[in-house]
Amino acid sequence: MKTGGFRNSFGKDSKRRKAAMHLIPNLFTTGNLLCGVYAILAVFNADYLAAAIAIFIAMVFDVLDGKSARLTNSTSHFGLEYDSLSDVVSFGVASGLLMYSWALSGLGTFGVAVMFAYVAMGAVRLARFNSTVALSDGKYFTGLAIPAAAGVVASMVVFDHYVLHMGAETKPLVVLLITLALSFLMVSTIKYRSFKDLKFKGPQQVTYLVWGILGLMLVAAWPQGMLFVIFAGYALLGPMERVFWLVARAMGKKVVVKPEVPSIESKP
DSSP states (O other): OHHHHHHHHHHHHHHHHHHHHHHHHHHHHHHHHHHHHHHHHHHHTTOHHHHHHHHHHHHHHHHHHHHHHHHTTOOOHHHHHHHHHHHIIIIIIHHHHHHIIIIIGGGTHHHHHHHHHHHHHHHHHHHHHHHHTTTOOSSEEESOOHHHHHHHHHHHHHHIIIIIOOOTTHHHHHHHHHHHHHHHHHHSOOEEEOOTTOOOSTTHHHHHHHHHHHHHHHHHHOHHHHHHHHHHHHHHHHHHHHHHHHHHHHHHSOOOOOOOOOOOOOOO
16 A cells, blocks of 8 residues: 555656646746737837847747757647747737837838738748648758747847937838848748757867857847847848859759860871
8 A cells, every 4th residue: 555655646746747847838938928918018108129128038938948848858739839829929919010110100001011911921930830840850940930030120129229220211111121021031931040950069069169159249249239130140041041052053063065076087
């Protein structure tokens, strides 16, 4: 009887630990959702800088969510769906409203249509990812991930607030073009590196450490500009790689040249 009671208590403790392991990623996802809701409220109050910062914090929670789920081996279908719904709010709706209220509201119905296109394309991007997550190799994303697109939006707001100070005539046009470009990139078939295949062991570990320290130094020295450079650079990385490989493939094609056959002179 004592042995059976010990086994039952051990089994209960194991189940509790598993439940706690599944709870940790969902708590990070809830933090992501909370930041998204706060960003929406900040947009309503015209506090665009606070909304952009809330989107950045939501990105941190989104990264911690995935990392903790993999480390604790607690990935689940529920967690995947909950994460996607939170991403739609934080990186889709909140970012779309931020762009509209910050720069596109003066365009009237057209601005609403552009904002809706961004939110809709982000939702389509997440739906496509959920339907193909079992088939992906993990090294590349198909299309720009919606958190990266939201990072471009939030960093652009911060960059303009501290550095650019775009005028009332320039801002709507610039944001309009960037919004349309992000909408296209999210649903495109352009491959983006996920950087999950980086190996932090062996001789490359020191190289990654040096680059990481340099990157942190640049961000710490000038966060207002470097955040936009990083996110915009990543958004452009996929198209640039696609163009590079297309040009390399075209240049690498061998031109078939028929060898000249020497003519044989007839003897007199």
